[in-house]
Amino acid sequence: MDDLALSLETPRLILRPLRLDDVDFIFKHFSDPLVTRHLLDEEPMVKREEAVELFEFFQDMAGKTYKRWGILHKEDGVLIGTCGFHKWDQRRFHAEVGYDLSAQYWGRGLMVEALQAMLKYGFERMQLNRVEALVYVENPQSVHVLEKLGFQREGVLREYFYRNGQFFDHFIYSLLKREWTGNPRRA
8 A cells, every 4th residue: 555656746845755866965964963953863974874874774665664755845856854754553553753854944834844745645545543753842943843733742751862971851742633634723
């Protein structure tokens, strides 16, 4: 049922599977400390080989519990980020959402637009009932994106993540299929 070659389209974006010729983008994107500072398990990349490994990880989909797309900006034809589902539990009908965007594209509503298409795919094609998101408590931009899409904050995971000798709290958000309208809320 899950079409691995499926692309999703919005008015300003195309979400498409990552390709081998995207490795340079992956390296540049995930080398940027602004992009990786709030990602749970990503330190900025320092070697191109790390980008190749990440690409290969995303390509080996058989039996995996994730799906990841590159986000292509139609206006200038460049990749500007990635988004996808992680920890997909088909038996329990839930998954976790993850996303990242190049800093020069922040504040334009592009991630809300991308996640709208992705959530539609998740609820309709993957048969998800619940989508979760973990957000660093000091990441108000990501909190805004989730709340605009109708996610509800369930609580705080205290000292949930350890990085560089320090523990960090994270919010846990969720969106249920019955709550999803497909339209962002007004700010």
